[in-house]
Amino acid sequence: MADQTPGEPRKMRTSVKGPLMFSAFFAVLAFVAVLIFASGGSAHAPRFDLAFTGAGIAFIVSLVVAAMLSMSHKENADHLGQGSGINLSSKRPGHGGPATPDADEETETPDAGR
Numbered sequence: 001m002a003d004q005t006p007g008e009p010r011k012m013r014t015s016v017k018g019p020l021m022f023s024a025f026f027a028v029l030a031f032v033a034v035l036i037f038a039s040g041g042s043a044h045a046p047r048f049d050l051a052f053t054g055a056g057i058a059f060i061v062s063l064v065v066a067a068m069l070s071m072s073h074k075e076n077a078d079h080l081g082q083g084s085g086i087n088l089s090s091k092r093p094g095h096g097g098p099a100t101p102d103a104d105e106e107t108e109t110p111d112a113g114r
Contacts, residue, residue: 019066023059030058 009015034054038047 019063019070022066023063026062027055027059031055 031051031054035046035048035051038050038054039045
């Protein structure tokens with residue numbers, strides 16, 4: 001958040017709008033689901049009390065999860081994005097290809113010839 005300048009809109013990750021929309025979506029989804037399933041069929045009255053309770057719980061839980069995930073976010077270091085990422089031979093780290101037969105001879109133990 002220190003890289004934000006005054007007067008510019010915040011990024012979606014540091015803004016409050018993203019987690020609130022995420023939580024509101026799950027609250028509405030929980031409201032509809034509980035309203036339908038808690039009534040027990042069309043012969044009974046809809047249970048708005050349970051629907052509002054379920055929506056509130058879903059809103060709070062999803063908001064806390066979104067906040068925890070956004071707080072734990074950490075940018076990767078610049079040096080991690082460089083290079084090919086392929087290191088097939090630990091004997092020769094700069095090579096990047098399969099080990100050659102002469103590299104295998106170096107690893108033989110002195111007891112092998114006896």
